[in-house]
Amino acid sequence: MEAIQSEALQPRTVRTSILDHIGETPLVWLDRLFPQPHVEVLAKVESFNPSGSIKDRIVRYIIEEAERSGQLRPGGVIVENTSGNTGAAIAMIAAIKGYRAILTMPDKVSAEKQDALRAFGAEVVVCPTAAAPGSPEHYVQRARAIAASLPGSFMINQYDNPKNAEAHYRTTAREIWHQTGKRVDYFVASGSTGGTVSGVGRYLKEMNPNVQVVMPDPKGSIYHSWFNRGQVDHSEIGTYQVEGVGEDHLAECMDFGVVDETLQFSDVDAFGMSRRLARTEGILAGGSAGANLWGCQQIVERLTRPAVIVTVLPDSGLKYLSKCFSDRWMAEQGHAI
Numbered sequence: 001m002e003a004i005q006s007e008a009l010q011p012r013t014v015r016t017s018i019l020d021h022i023g024e025t026p027l028v029w030l031d032r033l034f035p036q037p038h039v040e041v042l043a044k045v046e047s048f049n050p051s052g053s054i055k056d057r058i059v060r061y062i063i064e065e066a067e068r069s070g071q072l073r074p075g076g077v078i079v080e081n082t083s084g085n086t087g088a089a090i091a092m093i094a095a096i097k098g099y100r101a102i103l104t105m106p107d108k109v110s111a112e113k114q115d116a117l118r119a120f121g122a123e124v125v126v127c128p129t130a131a132a133p134g135s136p137e138h139y140v141q142r143a144r145a146i147a148a149s150l151p152g153s154f155m156i157n158q159y160d161n162p163k164n165a166e167a168h169y170r171t172t173a174r175e176i177w178h179q180t181g182k183r184v185d186y187f188v189a190s191g192s193t194g195g196t197v198s199g200v201g202r203y204l205k206e207m208n209p210n211v212q213v214v215m216p217d218p219k220g221s222i223y224h225s226w227f228n229r230g231q232v233d234h235s236e237i238g239t240y241q242v243e244g245v246g247e248d249h250l251a252e253c254m255d256f257g258v259v260d261e262t263l264q265f266s267d268v269d270a271f272g273m274s275r276r277l278a279r280t281e282g283i284l285a286g287g288s289a290g291a292n293l294w295g296c297q298q299i300v301e302r303l304t305r306p307a308v309i310v311t312v313l314p315d316s317g318l319k320y321l322s323k324c325f326s327d328r329w330m331a332e333q334g335h336a337i
């Protein structure tokens with residue numbers, strides 16, 4: 001014990017910043033949630049990233065590529081429309097690298113989430129939620145206008161930037177391949193920009209064409225109907241409560257060429273799994289993690305042979321304590337617990 005302690009107290013010769021600790025997240029075996037002897041369900045716990053989500057990976061990658069290509073210069077400005085995890089990643093990385101960050105968001109975003117970005121020194125531009133898409137007051141248009149008015153500014157453009165999926169191809173996917181000892185039968189990830197499922201899916205299929213890529217999609221999102229019928233069914237677009245996944249438009253990053261199957265889930269399917277994850281595995285993760293685990297469960301239930309199923313838990317459940325982890329909130333929404 002003494003030897004271990006004195007070793008840990010040795011001065012570090014390698015100097016690192018928090019940026020060096022993005023990625024290389026733990027891959028955890030969820031054998032309490034999935035005790036079936038013939039399956040191994042393994043999950044990347046992405047809340048271990050410094051700003052708390054999987055988005056640190058893509059933001060660092062896109063910023064560093066822009067630095068290399070000269071699109072982003074020292075002291076430059078990063079602009080993005082984002083209300084969530086991507087904003088936190090931009091704010092954190094801009095703070096370390098000395099960039100000005102301007103983030104636009106709709107006013108429905110909670111004060112805590114806005115303040116989390118301001119805490120890193122980012123400027124937050126709050127826009128009316130009711131603004132029509134395409135109108136100058138809408139938060140997406142506002143970000144574009146700000147970027148256009150500031151020479152030398154740079155937009156991450158996470159929905160349509162191919163570097164988003166490339167970041168997952170180069171980091172998340174390689175880690176999974178290495179951490180599983182090259183044993184992957186299924187990869188399960190719901191999508192918003194599609195960066196995760198497209199980048200990881202492409203890499204794993206290149207390594208082993210038999211890998212099956214499964215994408216859970218919330219009821220109300222367009223992806224399920226697009227994938228299965230090749231068209232957007234506008235009557236299916238609706239609201240849902242799980243944050244960060246599903247879309248009402250097609251993101252350019254989304255590569256359906258690597259997806260084998262989509263599975264439609266409801267809010268209660270996803271929230272129920274997030275709650276079970278916390279109580280059985282001691283991991284607090286958000287609703288999109290629950291959606292991914294619900295997808296894993298569907299596969300486990302139909303499997304007749306041994307298999308390794310890998311998924312991602314994109315962010316921490318701490319952000320959702322007043323939502324899916326609150327019994328009162330679940331009851332108010334009519335979700336059975």
Ligand SMILES: Cc1ncc(COP(=O)(O)O)c(C=O)c1O
Pocket residue numbers: 084085086190191192193194195196197243244245286288289314315
């Ligand atoms: C909590 C959460 N889960 C999942 C995703 C989906 O990841 P991707 O954009 O790579 O499809 C996001 C993206 O916004 C997210 O914020």
